[in-house]
Amino acid sequence: MMRNGREHRLGWGLVAPALLWTLAFFVLPFAGMVALSFARMEGRAIVPAFDPGNYIRFATDPVMIKALTNSFEITLVVTVISILLAYPLAAIIAFRIPPRWQRLALLLAVLPFWTSYVVRSYSWLLVLGQNGVINRGLSWIGIGPLELAATRAATVIGFVHFFVMLLTLTIYANLIQLSPNYARAAADLGASRWATFRLVILPLTLPGVVTGAFLTFVLCIGDYITPQILGGNNELTLPQLIMLQLGRSGNFPLASALSVILMGVVTLAYVFSAKWVRLDRV
Amino acid sequence: MKAIAWAYLAAIYSFILLPVVVLVVFSFQDGRLPVPPFQGATVKWYAQVLADRDLLAALGNSALVAVTSSAVALVLGFLAAHGLARVRLPGSVLMRGLLIAPLTVSYLIIALGLLNMFNQIGLRPSLLATGIGHVVINLPLCFAILYAAMGDHQKSAERAARDLGAGEVQVLWLVSAPMLMAPMAAAFFLSVTFSWDEFIIAFLLTRFDVTLPVEIWSMLKSGLSPKTNAIGSLVFLVSIMVVGFLELFVFRRQK
Numbered sequence: 001m002m003r004n005g006r007e008h009r010l011g012w013g014l015v016a017p018a019l020l021w022t023l024a025f026f027v028l029p030f031a032g033m034v035a036l037s038f039a040r041m042e043g044r045a046i047v048p049a050f051d052p053g054n055y056i057r058f059a060t061d062p063v064m065i066k067a068l069t070n071s072f073e074i075t076l077v078v079t080v081i082s083i084l085l086a087y088p089l090a091a092i093i094a095f096r097i098p099p100r101w102q103r104l105a106l107l108l109a110v111l112p113f114w115t116s117y118v119v120r121s122y123s124w125l126l127v128l129g130q131n132g133v134i135n136r137g138l139s140w141i142g143i144g145p146l147e148l149a150a151t152r153a154a155t156v157i158g159f160v161h162f163f164v165m166l167l168t169l170t171i172y173a174n175l176i177q178l179s180p181n182y183a184r185a186a187a188d189l190g191a192s193r194w195a196t197f198r199l200v201i202l203p204l205t206l207p208g209v210v211t212g213a214f215l216t217f218v219l220c221i222g223d224y225i226t227p228q229i230l231g232g233n234n235e236l237t238l239p240q241l242i243m244l245q246l247g248r249s250g251n252f253p254l255a256s257a258l259s260v261i262l263m264g265v266v267t268l269a270y271v272f273s274a275k276w277v278r279l280d281r282v
Numbered sequence: 283m284k285a286i287a288w289a290y291l292a293a294i295y296s297f298i299l300l301p302v303v304v305l306v307v308f309s310f311q312d313g314r315l316p317v318p319p320f321q322g323a324t325v326k327w328y329a330q331v332l333a334d335r336d337l338l339a340a341l342g343n344s345a346l347v348a349v350t351s352s353a354v355a356l357v358l359g360f361l362a363a364h365g366l367a368r369v370r371l372p373g374s375v376l377m378r379g380l381l382i383a384p385l386t387v388s389y390l391i392i393a394l395g396l397l398n399m400f401n402q403i404g405l406r407p408s409l410l411a412t413g414i415g416h417v418v419i420n421l422p423l424c425f426a427i428l429y430a431a432m433g434d435h436q437k438s439a440e441r442a443a444r445d446l447g448a449g450e451v452q453v454l455w456l457v458s459a460p461m462l463m464a465p466m467a468a469a470f471f472l473s474v475t476f477s478w479d480e481f482i483i484a485f486l487l488t489r490f491d492v493t494l495p496v497e498i499w500s501m502l503k504s505g506l507s508p509k510t511n512a513i514g515s516l517v518f519l520v521s522i523m524v525v526g527f528l529e530l531f532v533f534r535r536q537k
Binding site for chain 1: 284290291292295297298299300301302304305308315316317318319355358361362364365367368369370371377380381383384386387388389390391392394395396398399402413414415417418421425428449450479481482484494495498499502506510513514515517518521522525
């Protein structure tokens with residue numbers, strides 16, 4: 001009993017610093033933000049209150065609703081396209097490329113990770129911009145110029161580029177753990193290659209795919225850089241709207257309310273995918 | 283089937299590598315715009331980058347914040363992982379969840395919450411404020427990696443050390459930490475990468491001393507420039523070298 005008490009004290013002592021840090025700099029600011037989202041702006045002053053006005057304003061302002069639906073649509077499209085592109089790539093690397101070359105193939109597939117995130121979005125401007133690589137190429141064959149930059153398509157391309165890399169890594173990690181015996185057994189039992197994939201490989205890798213999809217969703221819907229650089233200001237996403245409230249009008253309460261809404265959307269996504277997502281295995 | 287697979291590989295690798303190739307090629311552009319046609323090679327943009335005091339200061343700031351915040355996150359994460367893996371504490375599932383929670387929250391929300399709190403307690407936007415934010419995002423990562431790495435094998439070695447009379451600090455320092463060298467290095471360098479490249483927290487929580495991503499961001503406002511290409515290419519080159527170094531000398535030797 002005595003020993004148990006000492007053990008407990010020791011355990012608490014070890015956990016306490018990390019726990020306190022998380023409480024002080026994560027839980028507390030978040031609680032503060034929720035409280036602030038119910039405050040009022042009077043002129044430039046923030047007046048503490050319990051006023052749902054910011055949420056009502058969100059629900060009744062078409063511009064703000066549109067920002068949420070924009071974010072949602074973009075994130076959904078990006079997540080789906082990224083999975084559809086990444087899965088075959090991961091599968092080809094895992095099953096078609098000889099093991100000694102797989103590491104190199106993976107390294108090459110995530111190479112652009114290693115330049116900075118801001119620069120990566122910027123480099124898509126060089127490709128998609130008015131005088132960019134694509135438009136110059138098109139003008140050679142007499143087409144264009146196309147309006148590619150500052151569009152939703154540009155935002156989607158920039159995002160897909162990033163998340164294909166991320167998902168290729170996570171899906172590859174799942175595929176490589178599968179024992180080849182599953183596929184062999186299915187083939188022995190007369191399954192075609194497609195049936196083997198659809199009935200054996202895919203279900204076994206589904207948890208990994210969903211975890212990757214969830215990660216993609218969270219990172220994509222909360223990102224400010226890519227839509228700001230590639231999408232421009234024609235069509236705002238929720239993070240752009242939040243930054244606009246902070247920068248232009250210093251409206252912290254409204255920005256906080258919008259952040260709480262963003263958080264709510266992520267939580268909903270988690271609830272929907274919770275059955276498969278294992279955060280401890282990310 | 284084989285041809286389709288190869289065609290797919292060619293297409294997807296072109297897509298993945300295209301922007302990086304364009305970035306690097308046009309960093310050598312002898313002209314004002316980093317877009318085709320290529321007008322001849324020059325290294326003058328690199329010279330400009332290396333002579334830019336603001337950029338170099340930002341680079342130093344980024345390195346400082348990345349290394350310091352990652353070290354703090356690593357120590358806190360290691361202690362917590364050790365405590366939770368070794369001692370049965372009431373509510374340990376809840377504590378694990380709490381420590382992991384920041385992983386699921388957008389950086390923008392973490393940044394906004396901290397900005398608001400720091401405003402209230404009077405902590406000015408600074409590298410310190412940014413560093414605190416970066417510990418928040420990297421602590422869950424370090425904790426999760428190290429907690430997953432602490433197995434039974436480790437537990438029995440620690441018990442043996444304790445039976446032989448080692449104190450708790452000695453167990454941590456002489457047994458647990460060295461045994462976890464590989465995951466600790468992985469957690470540390472992953473944290474450094476995230477902090478080094480993090481934009482939104484640094485953007486909202488710094489003002490005069492900015493980090494590299496924030497400095498690059500402010501350069502983008504003046505439009506496309508081969509100089510921005512040059513910075514991007516340099517960051518890329520340095521990262522590749524660091525990754526190559528780690529691959530060859532740190533992680534390979536562990537296997």
